[in-house]
Amino acid sequence: SIPLGYFGGIGLASRNGILFKGSNFLDVMTGINVVIMDKTGTLTKGVFKVQDVVAVGIDKTELVNHAAALEKSSTHPIARAVVDHAGKELELKAEGVEEISGHGLVGKVDGKTVHAGNAKLLKKYDISYPEEINNLIDTVVVLAIDGNYAGYITIADEIKDDAKEAIDQMHKLNIQTVMLSGDKQAVVDKVAKTLGIDKAYGDLLPEGKVEKVQALKDSGSRIAFVGDGVNDAPVVALADAGIAMGGLGSDATIETADIVIQNDQPSKIIAAIRVGKITKQVVW
Numbered sequence: 626s627i628p629l630g631y632f633g634g635i636g637l638a639s640r641n642g643i644l645f646k647g648s649n650f651l652d653v654m655t656g657i658n659v660v661i662m663d664k665t666g667t668l669t670k671g672v673f674k675v676q677d678v679v680a681v682g683i684d685k686t687e688l689v690n691h692a693a694a695l696e697k698s699s700t701h702p703i704a705r706a707v708v709d710h711a712g713k714e715l716e717l718k719a720e721g722v723e724e725i726s727g728h729g730l731v732g733k734v735d736g737k738t739v740h741a742g743n744a745k746l747l748k749k750y751d752i753s754y755p756e757e758i759n760n761l762i763d764t765v766v767v768l769a770i771d772g773n774y775a776g777y778i779t780i781a782d783e784i785k786d787d788a789k790e791a792i793d794q795m796h797k798l799n800i801q802t803v804m805l806s807g808d809k810q811a812v813v814d815k816v817a818k819t820l821g822i823d824k825a826y827g828d829l830l831p832e833g834k835v836e837k838v839q840a841l842k843d844s845g846s847r848i849a850f851v852g853d854g855v856n857d858a859p860v861v862a863l864a865d866a867g868i869a870m871g872g873l874g875s876d877a878t879i880e881t882a883d884i885v886i887q888n889d890q891p892s893k894i895i896a897a898i899r900v901g902k903i904t905k906q907v908v909w
């Protein structure tokens with residue numbers, strides 16, 4: 626039978642907006658020594674805004690409109706920023722849009738082939754682009770029209786208010802912090818430095834995130850993974866404690882998770898560990 630204290634623990638957690646899908650995960654949380662977090666939507670707000678447009682051989686507004694026509698068919702947070710920036714007058718329509726996971730989009734706009742995504746996308750299609758794009762410390766949407774580099778749009782996201790406090794608390798509990806992201810390494814490094822995160826890996830495809838988590842698991846670490854995105858479900862499943870952030874979370878991630886944090890606050894990760902510890906004191 627389940628000791629009474631576990632019911633208390635699950636109740637205490639749920640009153641704090643943390644849903645444990647089984648009492649065993651209260652215990653698991655007390656033994657975690659590495660917390661791995663997704664960047665976008667987990668440590669940052671996941672609400673991007675366009676900062677700057679650089680157009681090459683095309684008018685700036687035209688470039689944004691071509692990008693937005695493609696991005697209209699994507700639900701990625703990057704897509705929303707580009708579409709919002711184009712505004713209401715957007716008349717261009719895209720056809721045959723294909724979304725390539727971890728890369729971006731390709732499709733036809735006004736009879737021309739348009740690529741909108743990261744440097745990896747252009748590389749995949751053998752389209753050359755200026756190398757300095759990799760050094761920009763904002764997220765970028767690189768664009769090509771009919772196979773020629775046509776410029777880029779920089780977009781930025783904000784770090785959540787309680788992210789630094791959550792990371793500091795993890796370190797106080799002797800927990801190592803790791804961040805994984807599909808975004809550029811330069812952006813990932815900036816966020817990691819601001820938050821004091823121990824290790825940060827960018828430019829990862831969904832399978833690259835799985836490999837990183839598996840490697841840490843193989844080294845004997847007890848891992849909590851916290852994510853919000855569509856691509857996070859496999860890593861959530863792999864972690865000792867898979868945690869979904871509910872606010873922007875996708876259904877697949879929430880379904881796979883062992884623990885669901887209903888709001889968007891990283892400090893709830895600490896709260897989940899605390900509830901586990903309190904429960905353990907009551908049970909034993």
Ligand code: ADP
Pocket residue numbers: 663664665696699701703704726727728729730741742743764765766805806807808809830831854856
């Ligand atoms: P993450 O959520 O960690 O950023 P994703 O796999 O969702 O990981 O995306 C990885 C990268 O792929 C993004 O940072 C972006 O550079 C590019 N990308 C994905 N979808 C789009 C899109 N719709 N438009 C432009 N770029 C995209």
Ligand code: MG
Pocket residue numbers: 665807854855856
């Ligand atoms: Mg994502």
